[in-house]
């Protein structure tokens with residue numbers, strides 16, 4: 001039991017694709033405990049690969065919801081065995097992989113309200129789900145439902161204007177429509193539909209937790225400006241769908257006290273508060289403490305069995321957006337730490353793997369000659385520009401390698417050194433172009449936060465700094481979603497009294513400055529960006545069927 005002088009703790013959970021993680025943070029924002037349960041290796045009875053099941057059609061991808069339930073049993077038991085004092089936890093929050101959906105069967109709310117502390121959650125909830133295999137974000141089997149939703153909304157761009165994204169197969173509204181069409185009996189038995197994030201919050205709450213605005217923005221169902229369900233979209237998916245979803249809530253909401261189940265089974269304090277859970281990417285934005293004008297560029301690796309079947313290392317770009325513009329590429333979500341702002345996410349499939357392919361072909365498979373090529377070639381690369389879409393690109397939907405000389409004439413090859421710079425400049429020009437199309441603006445004070453594999457090469461970071469004409473910082477984000485959730489748990493206790501998230505976490509560790517733009521960078525790349533946009537349109541024309 002906590003002694004009065006023991007500092008309070010805040011927990012941040014992340015129900016990600018491959019594992020369940022948790023960090024415990026004290027009031028000085030220091031991480032004092034962390035733990036995880038890896039689905040494939042710690043729960044082999046569920047026989048997942050990368051935390052998922054890829055079905056025979058290679059399009060349907062699901063995860064067993066009871067695996068997530070049992071993982072929480074295991075994680076809390078591990079913490080208890082390690083002597084973690086749950087009574088010191090003042091608030092908890094968390095995140096979940098975005099877009100995934102959990103279907104609670106009729107009567108499950110009573111089960112949640114009456115959890116018996118002498119039994120595991122897995123035992124208690126084993127019959128609580130009408131759809132045992134939850135659709136997850138790597139699923140791409142709902143194209144038909146996407147087309148129907150876009151038509152109902154008045155077209156792709158109209159849907160993007162309402163919900164922040166055009167229709168994407170992984171987005172929850174389309175997945176719900178598919179379950180309703182293909183599993184009508186199970187859908188009929190469903191009394192509540194959660195996201196992975198709000199499902200996890202429901203376990204701690206002992207009742208159905210609201211979907212938060214930010215993760216709810218990843219469903220193609222929420223009007224991101226009114227922050228309420230879009231009736232057009234709901235109707236297109238299922239009549240009275242709002243009764244199954246419940247009303248969405250601000251991401252900083254205190255949902256209630258932790259369930260008595262956790263008080264009696266693990267020693268949580270009765271006063272421990274549950275703060276709304278959100279999506280893993282919004283939680284990461286909170287963990288990185290991204291602010292207006294900032295852009296985070298990260299390279300991460302999709303699980304080896306993701307729908308491309310092989311490990312695909314792609315780049316994601318997180319943006320803080322004040323005034324979003326609807327676009328055919330990328331996603332705009334309600335901001336998880338500012339009620340008025342938004343965040344955007346852009347995914348570029350041809351990231352690290354493409355950099356490694358050019359390193360192998362043009363720099364003797366070594367990063368040192370690759371870096372030397374960047375040092376020895378001029379900003380703007382003498383006007384040479386390249387597009388490197390080794391595999392079908394997401395942003396924009398194009399494929400192939402397309403090289404252009406200073407006169408915009410397409411050429412077959414560049415010298416190795418020019419090729420290296422052409423690749424790196426081209427990738428970062430693409431990130432800047434599509435970020436600005438979504439409404440991102442480079443403003444005085446803009447910071448570029450580099451994370452993931454690409455953040456370890458200073459010459460690559462120098463090009464990133466030049467293209468954005470902004471300083472580049474690196475920070476360790478290995479636990480950014482968990483950390484962001486712990487930050488949000490702390491902030492949730494004072495949000496209602498008007499405290500800003502950034503005030504609450506202002507003493508968190510600062511990112512490290514690693515690169516500053518050359519004086520001539522702005523002039524070179526502002527002009528080059530216009531050329532890049534024109535040439536990208538030519539590449540897209542060639543890629544369209």
Ligand SMILES: O=C(CO)[C@@H](O)[C@H](O)CF
Pocket residue numbers: 016017096097098099137170218279280281331345
């Ligand atoms: O689909 C995604 C974002 O739109 C992924 O980043 C998932 O959130 C990963 F869990």
